[in-house]
Amino acid sequence: MTEIPLRGVPHADRLLHPELAGGQDESARAEDGARLSHGEGNSQPLQPRRDEPQPRGAKAHGSRPINHDEAAARFIDAPEHEKMHDARLWDLRSKRDGQAHAIPEWETLRELASQIKGHTLANLADYLEQFEAAAMANGVHVHWAADGAEHNRIVLGLLRDHGARSLIKSKSMLTEETGMREFLGENGIELIETDLGERIQQLDHEAPSHIVVPAVHKLRSDVSQVFERTLGAEPGNDDVHYLARTQREATRPLILDADAGLTGANFAVAETGAFVVCTNEGNADLSANVPPLHIASIGIEKLIPRVEHLGVFIRMLSRSALGSPITQYTSYFHRPRGGGEMHIVLVDNGRSTRLGMEEFWTSLKCIRCGACMNTCPVYRRSGGLSYGAVYSGPIGLILDPTFDKRKYSHLPFASTLNGSCTNVCPVKINIHEQIYGWRKVLAEEHQIGVGKQGLMMGAGAFLAQPLAYRAGMVAADGALKVLPEFVVANPLNPWTARGRDMPEAPRQTFHSWYKANRGKGEPS
Amino acid sequence: MSPAATITTGDSAAAAPMISTLADKPLGRCRIGLFVPCYMDAFEPAAGIATLELLERLGLDVTYPFDQTCCGQPMVNSGCHKEAAGTQALLVREFAEFDYIVVPSGSCTHQIRCHMTAIEQTPQVAHVRARVYDLVEFLHDVMKVDAFPWARFDHKVSYHDNCNAMRGLFHTAMSELNQPYFSKPRDLLAKVAGLELVHIARPDECCGFGGTFCVFEPAVSVKMGHDKVDDHVQAKADYVVSADSSCLLHQKGCADQVGAPLKFLHIAQVLNGDAA
Numbered sequence: 001m002t003e004i005p006l007r008g009v010p011h012a013d014r015l016l017h018p019e020l021a022g023g024q025d026e027s028a029r030a031e032d033g034a035r036l037s038h039g040e041g042n043s044q045p046l047q048p049r050r051d052e053p054q055p056r057g058a059k060a061h062g063s064r065p066i067n068h069d070e071a072a073a074r075f076i077d078a079p080e081h082e083k084m085h086d087a088r089l090w091d092l093r094s095k096r097d098g099q100a101h102a103i104p105e106w107e108t109l110r111e112l113a114s115q116i117k118g119h120t121l122a123n124l125a126d127y128l129e130q131f132e133a134a135a136m137a138n139g140v141h142v143h144w145a146a147d148g149a150e151h152n153r154i155v156l157g158l159l160r161d162h163g164a165r166s167l168i169k170s171k172s173m174l175t176e177e178t179g180m181r182e183f184l185g186e187n188g189i190e191l192i193e194t195d196l197g198e199r200i201q202q203l204d205h206e207a208p209s210h211i212v213v214p215a216v217h218k219l220r221s222d223v224s225q226v227f228e229r230t231l232g233a234e235p236g237n238d239d240v241h242y243l244a245r246t247q248r249e250a251t252r253p254l255i256l257d258a259d260a261g262l263t264g265a266n267f268a269v270a271e272t273g274a275f276v277v278c279t280n281e282g283n284a285d286l287s288a289n290v291p292p293l294h295i296a297s298i299g300i301e302k303l304i305p306r307v308e309h310l311g312v313f314i315r316m317l318s319r320s321a322l323g324s325p326i327t328q329y330t331s332y333f334h335r336p337r338g339g340g341e342m343h344i345v346l347v348d349n350g351r352s353t354r355l356g357m358e359e360f361w362t363s364l365k366c367i368r369c370g371a372c373m374n375t376c377p378v379y380r381r382s383g384g385l386s387y388g389a390v391y392s393g394p395i396g397l398i399l400d401p402t403f404d405k406r407k408y409s410h411l412p413f414a415s416t417l418n419g420s421c422t423n424v425c426p427v428k429i430n431i432h433e434q435i436y437g438w439r440k441v442l443a444e445e446h447q448i449g450v451g452k453q454g455l456m457m458g459a460g461a462f463l464a465q466p467l468a469y470r471a472g473m474v475a476a477d478g479a480l481k482v483l484p485e486f487v488v489a490n491p492l493n494p495w496t497a498r499g500r501d502m503p504e505a506p507r508q509t510f511h512s513w514y515k516a517n518r519g520k521g522e523p524s
Numbered sequence: 525m526s527p528a529a530t531i532t533t534g535d536s537a538a539a540a541p542m543i544s545t546l547a548d549k550p551l552g553r554c555r556i557g558l559f560v561p562c563y564m565d566a567f568e569p570a571a572g573i574a575t576l577e578l579l580e581r582l583g584l585d586v587t588y589p590f591d592q593t594c595c596g597q598p599m600v601n602s603g604c605h606k607e608a609a610g611t612q613a614l615l616v617r618e619f620a621e622f623d624y625i626v627v628p629s630g631s632c633t634h635q636i637r638c639h640m641t642a643i644e645q646t647p648q649v650a651h652v653r654a655r656v657y658d659l660v661e662f663l664h665d666v667m668k669v670d671a672f673p674w675a676r677f678d679h680k681v682s683y684h685d686n687c688n689a690m691r692g693l694f695h696t697a698m699s700e701l702n703q704p705y706f707s708k709p710r711d712l713l714a715k716v717a718g719l720e721l722v723h724i725a726r727p728d729e730c731c732g733f734g735g736t737f738c739v740f741e742p743a744v745s746v747k748m749g750h751d752k753v754d755d756h757v758q759a760k761a762d763y764v765v766s767a768d769s770s771c772l773l774h775q776k777g778c779a780d781q782v783g784a785p786l787k788f789l790h791i792a793q794v795l796n797g798d799a800a
Contacts, residue, residue, distance in 0.1 A: 416734030423700035439603030464610025
């Protein structure tokens, strides 16, 4: 029997199942006898070689465009962080591949999921009304919020109506969108994140860097420092079990005493008015079941028509996200507990506008699995905070500009358009094609920067005129001067800026070789 | 199905390009237009020469239209479609008369076939977009070449799949998808005597060139390039071979910085039996 991590914690007897407390559990164990978590069970432990300060995210300057490259360069300049981050997320991607290849009908599931979401979005108003009616029939209160501010006001109103001063919360990217944490804080509500990664980020006053693993950009030494500073943990102890236990001991009493709980939802089922929350820590279940008031903040795109459709999505969510067959907890919330209240806040916050965008509406199919982030070679090497936005990685590149076109105008350029994101997406969003599409929209609206647009205008004009082009190419070092203009004519010459040698231009272009050797009566 | 219809689906496998061959016209009587990418013209002319010689060796009538410049990808990939219209129009003017347009670049082929949309879609434009082939596709799918008896290459080769060639033209099965394995370029290389293919840890990870990405995101681009070079070195490759010189130029630039013992060749040079 391994040590029960809650020994000495108030209310510990209420937290453990009797079988666990009695040492009767039969869960899988490693060779050393320690119980395996699913993450540990099939992941390679990563050991950084030395301590290194954690690189921080992109610098925000109001609505000025976020400079992803600048923040990415700082992340890469912290090699321990970059290496661990890349290795951990590649590990998730590899495990996801293993799961996807083990299921013969995987590609059929993706197609089904994509079609179910497409159908639901095409009939969203009807399904939302059906969901509302079913939820109300279950005794749930349903609220509608047009935007983030309205959502926050509704939540605050509910908390005040119930005299609640503390709120425990499980992971919700939607409340990141609405800025709820700051808003409630300003209004005297103590908010406690219950997801371990989110809690780390909350204690460090940092946004989540990944939609599934919010503190994946941190090394264990970073977490140790945060806990030392905020929870009084032992200096220099970066044992992950110790750190997890320390956090748990500090946070559990707050959870048990909280006045209200808030969760997100992974899926909302129109026919039953119920919603599903998937976690690996069981923290959503604590948020939902410990306090008497449960609020669920749900984006309107989370709808699916019927319970049977859950079978498609639940099979793919955790496989895509973490490469595990299913999340440890998949909880299905129907109605308030006896004596408790359940409130659902359905939030638009730009979604219906997105639904009207012909080229980009399918981004609403996203089930927030993070597979596109795990596979993205740019994301893995720059960290989620380098995007300076709520959503990072490939899905962020196509969602963020819908919130602020100017501020996130450079993000669609933080991609090589390699297309791996599209291939791992469980709902088959054509992510890389939408990134490409956003570049066009932003260029047409002159949001890509005067320098870039001018460079392209010059290159376009030049490449459309064969005589001028050839005249430039025959000069000594002509190729380096005029071609590829978009590479070498950049004033900062980034080709050679960081560890990359300039190609040497041969004495003779193909063109001049052909003219000399095969010129079959060509005019020039 | 028009080529434009291939770019808006979320499933790249479902977006399989139309492979249209002229069944009623023997290849030997077809007129082949050779498009040489701008960066190959300037920096890797030997790859262009190898492509031309290889196609001629296979008995084809190949012409290099003299006023060609570029496929327009630098502008289009930056979102600047209007700025690419003149370049695209020039390309169509130069190539509309050919039965096939062969391009020793998966990336430029993908641009022409799937993204040449800044100009009015006239029958000439549709013809060029439908008849353009990357060299690997042309050899593998159209000509179905079964031997390169003139070629010999006694080296360990790591083949680099350009992302557009792999996920846009389907040169090679994609590791993310649950699909049977295939690889057209490796099929071709397997026909070269003496050549040994080695396998890298992350075979379809992007190398970080990404067109203008390498300019606007230099930090990540260079890091990706160094990681890719390291992967080739770990696999004990002597040569890195690809159907795209752009990726190779970028990787060579990174390899030279760290003194990695790697040489880089376009697949046309290997298949043409150029002395290595």
